[in-house]
Amino acid sequence: MDDLKVNQNPKLGSIDRPNSYIGRSVPRQNAKKHLDGGGQFVDDLTLPRMVHVAFLRSPFAHAEIKSIDVKNAKQSDGVIDVFTAKEIDEVCKPWVGVLGHLGEMRSPEQSPLAKNIARWQGEPVAVVIANSRAQAEDALELIEVDWLEKDAQVDMETALDPNAVIIHPELGNNLFWTRTVNQGDVDKAFKEADAVVETTLDFARHTGVTLESRGIVADWNKAENKMTIYHNGQAPHMMQHIIAKHLDLNEGLVRIISRDVGGSFGIKVHVYPDEMAVTAISKKLGRPVKFIADRLESFTTDIHARCHKISGKLGVDKNGKILAMEIDDLSGIGPFSMYPRTSAIETNQVLNLSGAPYVIPNYKAVGTVVFQNKTPMCQYRAVGHPIAVAITEALIDKAAYKIEMDLDKIRKINFIPDNSYPNKSPSGVPLEDLSHQASMDKLLEIMDIKEIETKKKDDYEKGILSGYGVISMCEVTNPSPLFYGVGGAHISSQDGASIRLEGSGAIHLSSSITEQGQGTEAIMKQIAADQLGVKLESVRVTLGDTDATPYGGGTWASRGAGIGGEAVLKAARKLKDNILNIAAAIMQTDKDSLDIEDNNVIRKNGGEGISLQKLAETVYYRGHEIPKGTNPELLATASFLIEGIPFVFTNSAMGCQISIDQDTGIIKINKFWAVEDCGTQINPKLVEEQIRGGVIQGIGGALFEECVYDDQGNMQNATMADYLVPMAYEMPDIIVDHVTTNSGRSIIGAKGAGEAGTGGAPAVIMNAINNALKQVGAEVISQPITPEKVLKALGKI
C-alpha cells in the first residue's frame, strides 16, 4: 500500500481505480523466466550450418604486423577459413568515431581487423572460422605473426609530451578532443574568495562487467539479400543502420534481434570491431556465424571507462557561499574514439555536470582527451558522473572543513533552489524540475547525522576511524536529439510504441525500447494496462526486433521509462479512444459515458457493458455489425521525444557511513542512504533495484575495480578472479527513499533512475573515508581506494 503514496502525478488519473498499475511494485514476469533458466540469450541460439570464430588478438599494446602466415591454421581440424584484414575489408568499410556538434574531434579510420599495426593489447588481428570454438582456438595457435614490437604510449599523462609515442602519425600528436567552458570570471572570483581549496583526484580505468558477455550471431541469407543479426545490444535500430552502411546492404533488409540481454551498462551500445568482422564473415561465407566473447576478451576489448585525472579549485566566502569553481580534466581513451558515440562524451559530461547542483556564478572547466595504447574507452553507466560528482563534492567538503561549517549546511546554502527552475547549471546546461533542497532534507531525516557524529567520537576513542559523507548530484537522463543526432549520428532520440487489441481480447504491445534485465518489459506492460484499463496478464510485449517493433533509440542513458514509457502511454490512450469510439457506436451511446475497466467497456452510470473480447470479435469477424463509418482500427501507434532541452535531469542525495581498520587499511561501508527524485516511479521496486545496483557498481569504482596495466600496456588482471567486483559480502545495507518532482516534459512525468548510484557512490564513499582520515590528518585522492592506498595515507607503509 505504501506504493500508492509515490504516485503523485495527477495527469495519470486516480490511483484508486481498477487496473491502476503505474506506481505499484507488481512482480515482473520475466524474472520467473530467468529463474527457471528459460531466457534466450545469443549463446542459446544454434542455427543450421552455423560456424564459430575465434580472434587472434594482439599480444602487444603497440606492434607492427610485418607478416601473417595462416597456412598451417587453415589446415587445422574443423577449420573452414582464416581471414585477416585483407579479406574482411573486402566486405566491410571502415568507420570513424567522431561527431560534428562538439567541436573538432580527430580520430582515424578503424577497421574490424588491425592492418599493419596493432594499437592495443586485445585488438583483433586475424580470425579463424571453424566448426567449433574449441577448434578455432586450436588453430589460433598455428597462426604465425611476425611482430615488431613498438614503444607504447601507455600513460595518458605523458601522451602530449614532445617525446610521446605518436599513435597515429597522420594526426601529428595524441590529442583527440578538448573543450573549455568559461562562465563568468573565475580568476577575479578566486581573488575575492575568503577561502580557496584545491585537490587533484585520480580515477582508475574500469569496465562494465556484464553477466552475459558480448555476443552476436550473424546470418546472411544470399537469396533474400537479407542479413539477420542476433545481438545482445542495447540499440537495435542503430546497429541496423551501421551494419547496412558499412557492409553496403539495404538497410531495410537488415534485421536486428535482441532477445534477452544479460546486463549492458552502456558496454553493449557501441560498435565493436570483432562484431563487425562477424557480420562481414557471414556475408562472405553465406553461413550463420557465432561469436561469444570470453571473459579475457571482455576485459581487453569491452570498452573501459573512467580513466581520469582531474584537478579542481573552489572559492567560497566566509559564509560558505560558493563564488567560483575551476576544473581541469585529463582522460585517456585508448587508440581510437569509439563509434558512433565517440569517446568524448565522458569528458563532456564531466565538464557539464561538475558543480551542477549548486549556484556557482563563475565556472571554468577544461577537458583534454588523449589517445594511448590501451583498450578503447567510452560511455559506461553514469557517463562522467563519478568524476564530476567526486571532484565537486570533495572540494565542497574541503571548503566546509576550511571554514568550519557543517557538511550539510554548506550544501544547503549553495543549492540551486527547488523553486527556481527552469534554471541553468554552472556550465550553462538547462535544468528543470529538480529538488536538491527537498532531497537533502529527506536524506538528513533518514540518516541522523547527530547519532553518526556521536558514534564517530566514540569510535575514535576506541581507536577506530569512522566517518561519513553527504552529497548531491544531477543525473543526465532522457536525452533529446541534441545529444547525438545533432552531431550526425544515426541514433534515434525518438521512441515508438504500437499497441493492438487482438481477436482474443488480448493486448499486444511492441516498443523500440529494449530490455537488458532491468525490467523494461514489466514497466511497459504496467503503463499499457494502466492506461487501457486491462489486467496486467492480458498484455504481451515484444521488444528488441527491428522487424517487429516501431523505430527508436533503444535503452541507454536512462531513457526507457521517460521516453519509451511516454510513447506507450500515448499509444495506449489512442487505442482506448478507438475502442471507446467503436463501443459507443455499437452500444448506441455517447463515448464520454463509457470507460474501460478490467478488460470490459463499462457504462460509467451502470448498465450492461461489453467485454473487449466481444468487441474485438465483433470488429474482426462480424464487421458488418458495426455502424457504417466507424473507424475499425484496434491498433494505435505513438512516438515521443524530448524537445527543447538536451536532457531531462534527475537528482539525488546520498550519504554513507564507513569505518577503517587502521591495521589493514580495509574499509567497511556500514550503511548507505540514497534519496532519488526520478519523478513518477512506474514500479518502485524496479527503481530501487536501479538505485541499489548502481550503488554497488559505485562501490566497485570507489573501492575495488581497476584495469591494471603494466608499463608496456599489458592488462594484468583480465580475469574475474583478479578484477575485483563487489560481491554479496561487500554490499552494505542501502536505505532508499524518494522525493517526487515530475518531469513537465511528459504526461507520465518519469525521469531516469539508472545513473544515480553508480555516479554518486564513489564521491560519497571517498568523502566519508576522508572524513574519517581527517581525524589523523590523512587523505586519499585516488580511486579505487585500496587497503594499500589507505595504509600509505596513514603512513603505515
Next chain:
Amino acid sequence: MKAADFSYHEATNIQDAINIKAKDEEAVILAGGQSLLPALNMRLSSPSCLIDISKISGLDDIKIDGDYLFIGALATHSHVMKNELVLKRMPCLIDILKMVAHPAIRNKGTHGGSIAYGDPAAELPALAVATNAEIIVSGQNGDRSIHAKDFYLGLFETAINQDEIVIGIKYPLLKQEQAILFEEVCRRHGDYAMAGLIANVNKIGNKVNDLSLVYFATGDKPDSADKTAKLYLENGYDYSNLKNSLNSEIDFAGDLNSSSEMKLHLATILIKKVLNKLEA
C-alpha cells in the same frame, strides 16, 4: 576460452590411476576441478589426459587414525566443514575453510586437491605445515608419508613424484594445551588473501610457551617464520622488531592486490591479530 583437446579416463581405483599416471608424463589428476579446469580453459596448461579420480570410492574418508585425524584426499571442503569428527577434534579447520572460496566452489573443491596443488596463497598447505601434518601419497612403489614441511618445494612445486597421487592428509591430534589460530586479510570475502597466518600455539595457562608461525599468500610456498616466532616468545609483540625479523626471514613477493611492503606489514600485524584471539 575452451580447453585444448585431451583424453579422459575415469579411474576405478587408486592403482588404476597410478598406472596411467606412471605411463603418461603429461597426464594429470582431476579431482574437484576447481583449480585445474580454469587453468585448462585459459590454456595455461594442456595435458594429454585427465585422470578423473573423483569416482574412486573410499577416498573421502574422515577418521581417527592413531594420534592423527585423517582426511581422505577426495573429501570436499563442504564435506569437511560438516563433519562431526572435524568439529570435535579440529574445529579450526572449519573456520579456515569458511574463508576458502564460496559454497559452490567448496562443494566441488577437495582437500587433497588443495594440498596437492600447493597454491602459495591457499590456506590448507599452510595449515598442513603449521600442524606438522603428514601427506600420504600412493605410487607404483606403494604408499609413503611426507612431512608437510618437506612437501612444498617452490611455486606450485611439491615433493610428489610423477606416478604418485595424494590419498590423504594426517593432522596430529591437538593436545590439551595446544591451539591453532588463524587469520587472514582479503580484499573481498572468499578471495585468496593478501596475507594470512596460521599459528600453532602451546600455552600454559594464558602464557604462550611455544609458537610456530606459518604464512600463506606471502611468497612462493607456505612460509615458516621460526626466528620471528622465537623473537616473539622472547620479547612479546613489538611491531618494528617483528617486522625486521620477518623481512629477513621471508622473501615477500608482491602481487596485484598487495606489494611486498604491504604483505610484510600485514604479516607483522597478523601476529597481533592472531594472538589476540588467544585472549578472547
